[in-house]
Every structure is written in structure tokens, then in C-alpha cells.
Amino acid sequence: MTSEQADTDALRRKTRQHYDRFQFGFDQEEILQEKFDNRLMGEAIREIAQPGALVVDVGCGACRVARLGRRHTQADTLSVDLSLNSLRYARAMDPGPLVAGDNMHLPIASGSADLIISNGVIHHTPDSRLSFHELARILKPGGTLVVSVYDRDGWYYWVWHYPGAGIRALRRLIGDAGIKYTIFPFFHIGVLVLLSLHTRRFFRLPIETSWNLFHDQFTTPQCEFHTFDEVAAWGKEVGLQWREQRREAANQLATLRFRRPLESEPTGASAA
């Protein structure tokens, strides 16, 4: 094994341990509805017309996509995650098929998915670009890929790097027990206020969900940021057509939508 391979394996293991400990929930009804109503992922789910189309959610967390797919379409869903505890959490939420797998080596046949959703995942893998390529591999001709990454040009880049570095340093000193009684209450109240203002009613956010969200925002072992142009270029490399892009989740995420052309169509061309 090369040292590069060993580093990749170590990072993947740390990420799995992170999400085994802090499963990403954030799956309250208002949050699900916002994804469906306002996000590119919701639009793509709404457009699924044929029963039995396959929707694959890679890095599914609490299976928010599968739940929306089941509720609003007659599609089949497949939810994949690296973290077994996240899949256990998801099992309690959604009866659909779950697969333990790594985004960089998906245990899924090439060209099998009609719609792939990757929401906030590839920037946590050891190599975002190769993870993107792997998503493209499993996409059917005519199929859609919606991928959201942390936006290099958004505010969160600065938060992760500056207050975030301080929080990670403090955590090394005082541990999670210390963080829970110092910084975390401010985070929890801040998120409650923002979500309540956004939804115009008191938002109920369980402490456990908020604690795991805090760790998703500040302590993940791997966190990369990408521009729209970078992700669009990855799409070109693997012959996908760029269709649309949008800043989402209060400008934290850069979301792009791609389509794999049919075999009879030219590859790699941008949509007009």
C-alpha cells in the first residue's frame, strides 16, 4: 500500500467514525419541506415522471431524499452512506433499501441511476473530484445528477477557517464536554433564532440534532470548498452536460445540476 493510499484510508476511517458518533439528522418536517420546495434537489425529485425510476442518494445521512422521493413520487430509492450508525438512524426513518458504501467506490453498477442526489457529501470524502467522477459513473444516459458542495466563494469558507480553527483548537484543549457547556449553547441559540426567523414560528430543534449539526459544521476530519467552475469542469471531464447552478442553504452550498446525454447526443456540451 502506498503512503497516499494509507492517508486516504485513514481519512475515510476518521470520517466514518465522525459520522458514526455525530449522525447528521436535521430532518424536521420544515427542513424536508424547504428542500422539496426551494432546492434543486426538490425540483429534480418533482420531475421524476416514470414509476420505478431509480433515485440514489449518496451520503444519505437521515435519508431525507428517500423520504421525499417516497412521499412525492413512485420512484425506487437507494440510500448509501459510509457510516453504519447513520444508516441505523436512517432505518428508523425510512423503510427503503440502504447500502453501506464509500462514495469513492460505490457498490452500484455503472449507468443504473435515473437521479442521483449528493447533498453536502463529496467535500467530506478524501477526494471530491474522484467522488464526483464515481457519481457520474453510476448515472444513466438521460439521467440527472444534483450535487451540492461547500461554496468556496460563500461566507462559510471564512467561518470554517477562522472561528472554526479556534473552535477545533479549543476542543483539543477542553474536549467535547467542555465545548458542550461553553461554545455550543451559543451555537444552539443562534441556530434556533435563525430557523425561527426563517420559518416565522418557533422552531423546535432537539439538542441532540443541534449537537450533531455543530460537529458537522466545525469538526469534520475533511472539509473542502469548491467553486461552481471547478465542479462544472469535473462534469465536463466525464461527459456530463451542465444544466443549472444555484447558491443554496443560505449561500453555504454551491449546487449544480447535470445531465448525462443519451448515447445519440454529443457529450460534454453545456446546455444553452
Ligand SMILES: C[S@@+](CC[C@H](N)C(=O)[O-])C[C@H]1O[C@@H](n2cnc3c(N)ncnc32)[C@H](O)[C@@H]1O
Ligand atoms: C453533512 S451529511 C449530509 C447527509 C445528507 N446528504 C443530507 O443532506 O441530509 C454528510 C454525510 O455523508 C456521509 N459520508 C461522508 N463521507 C462519505 C463517503 N466517503 N461515502 C459515503 N458517504 C459519506 C456521512 O456519513 C454523512 O452521513
